Amino acid sequence: MEPHIIAPPDHTISRKLISDAALKVLYGLKDAGYTAYLAGGGVRDLLLGRRPKDFDVATNATPEEVRKVFRNCRLIGRRFRLAHVYFHHETIEVSTFRAPTPVAEESDQPDANTFLAKDGLVLRDNLFGTPEEDALRRDFTVNALFYNINDYSILDYVHGRQDLHDRILRVIGDPDQRFTEDPVRILRAIRFAATLDFTIEPVASEAIRAHSVRLEGCSSSRLYEEIQKLISCGKAEKVFAICCELNVFEHLFPELGAWLKAPDGEGKTHWLEKSFKQIDRWRSAGFDVDPALLFALIFGEYHEWVAAQIMQKEELSHSEALQEATHRHIRQLDRIRIPKAVTHHIAEIMSGQPRFLKTTPKNAQRMMHHRCFLDAFLYFKFAARTMGRHATELEWWDQQRKER
Numbered sequence: 001m002e003p004h005i006i007a008p009p010d011h012t013i014s015r016k017l018i019s020d021a022a023l024k025v026l027y028g029l030k031d032a033g034y035t036a037y038l039a040g041g042g043v044r045d046l047l048l049g050r051r052p053k054d055f056d057v058a059t060n061a062t063p064e065e066v067r068k069v070f071r072n073c074r075l076i077g078r079r080f081r082l083a084h085v086y087f088h089h090e091t092i093e094v095s096t097f098r099a100p101t102p103v104a105e106e107s108d109q110p111d112a113n114t115f116l117a118k119d120g121l122v123l124r125d126n127l128f129g130t131p132e133e134d135a136l137r138r139d140f141t142v143n144a145l146f147y148n149i150n151d152y153s154i155l156d157y158v159h160g161r162q163d164l165h166d167r168i169l170r171v172i173g174d175p176d177q178r179f180t181e182d183p184v185r186i187l188r189a190i191r192f193a194a195t196l197d198f199t200i201e202p203v204a205s206e207a208i209r210a211h212s213v214r215l216e217g218c219s220s221s222r223l224y225e226e227i228q229k230l231i232s233c234g235k236a237e238k239v240f241a242i243c244c245e246l247n248v249f250e251h252l253f254p255e256l257g258a259w260l261k262a263p264d265g266e267g268k269t270h271w272l273e274k275s276f277k278q279i280d281r282w283r284s285a286g287f288d289v290d291p292a293l294l295f296a297l298i299f300g301e302y303h304e305w306v307a308a309q310i311m312q313k314e315e316l317s318h319s320e321a322l323q324e325a326t327h328r329h330i331r332q333l334d335r336i337r338i339p340k341a342v343t344h345h346i347a348e349i350m351s352g353q354p355r356f357l358k359t360t361p362k363n364a365q366r367m368m369h370h371r372c373f374l375d376a377f378l379y380f381k382f383a384a385r386t387m388g389r390h391a392t393e394l395e396w397w398d399q400q401r402k403e404r
Contacts (some may be wrong), residue, residue: 001132003146006154006161013046013147013154021087022055025070025094026149032069034061037131037146039095043154044142047164048196057094058134058146066094098137099129132157139178139185140192141170169198175207183214187226190242194235205246212248220337227252227336231294234283236276244269255332256302271301274386292345293375295338297382303329303350323351345372352376353383359396368404377401 015023022038029036039058046052059066066083067073073085073094083094129137131146138144141160148155163170169192171178171185179185186208193200200208215223230239243249250257260268275297282289306325310316316324326347330338338346349372355363356377367373377397384390 001157003132003135003155003157004159004161006156008152011047011154011161012049013043013152015152017046018042018147019055019090021085021090021092022057023149024087025057025085025092028069029057029059029061029066029094030149032061034059034065034069035131036061037148037155039134039146040138040143043145043147044160044164046147047145047154047161054090055092057092058097058131059094060097060128060131061094062096062128063094066096096128097131097134099127099133100137131155136172138172139188141172142192142196142198144172167196167198168201169193169196169204170201171204171207175204176211179207179211180214183211183218184222184226186212186215186248187223187230190239190246190248191226191230191233193242194238195233200242208246208248212246212251215248215251216254216335218335220335223252224336224338228291231276231279231298232283232289234280236279236283237273240272240276252336253298253333255329256299259302259305268301271386272298275300275382278382290345290375292342292349293378295342296346296349296375296379299326299329299346300350300379300383318354319351322353323347326350345375348372349376349379353380356380356397357390357393359393364397364400368400 018026018038022042026036026038036057036059038055040056042052042055061069063075063081063083066085067075070083070085072087073083076082076084080095080098085092085094135144135146135155135157138158141158141163143160144156144158145160146155147153154161158172169189171189189200189204189208192198230236233239240249243252250261260272262268279289279294279297303322303325306329307318307321310321310324311318314321327343330343330346348370352367352370352372353376355367367376370376380390380397381394384394
């Protein structure tokens, strides 16, 4: 398949928009005799007039060959070997063009670099290929465009430029197969649709609904990383709406999903919508929010509900019940594997909430010296305003912080 070539007069990408580090890698590989393209999200964002967060390079050089070209290079990854080329303020990720996944089961090819488990999940992926094969292996058409440093043209094998124009997020290949191979692509689709304000193509939306249950079998570390990206992308409110529409939320957080579907779930959804909106406000303001506070906001009302159930059965204080509720819930979320330090911090935020109702100088002095105070206070402030409660206490604590 020959790519559609988009010449410089017909696109808006200029070398001035590409970082010096990325240009050094592109020209370094070119001068060493290799093919090297700017690839993926960097090309997509430049065409959309957005500033890329990072730049990736795709090449026909193997990782070992890339390392020979750049002394400031280290190889990483086991599922697919990558080269990271390090500069003072930037790291450029360099990948070798990938070949298609062999259609074979694990038991049939025990020595292959790439193989599928019996449910179609790709377990290892280390075969090299051509630019065309690499483009067809990528997840979405808008992420499969290459910028050629030789003549400054764009190579388009999958009509990605048209989908960019139409603001459509389209899966490359059969969506059912692609989401089976790697269910985490579902979360990437949702994130891209939210952040780019794109519409997911109908056939892909249906495939997401059909295969979102497969997220429960994914690597817990990958899920945690991708969920962090979803929450922190700046469009968390829209992410939540898409997740609910496509039945994804209940497979990420089953207990929370079941709680939301209870007969009185409408008010609970309001809490979550407000939580994600607040997270987006912090992101827009450049506020660096601890992951524990993000999860505390999302889980908070559910943990309050669990704590109330615990207090009916056990003789625990409100603070103790909130701490127990947090730990119980997160133990159930073993598929995500929230780090222990983050879990402990969430529990501290939640267990500290009842203490904000005690407005004495002694309590204020003790609490404000606690390492989790700011996050706990931000949660209290959000909850008080969202639920329309504890206005007097909130005003008192605001004054204490100003006088501190």
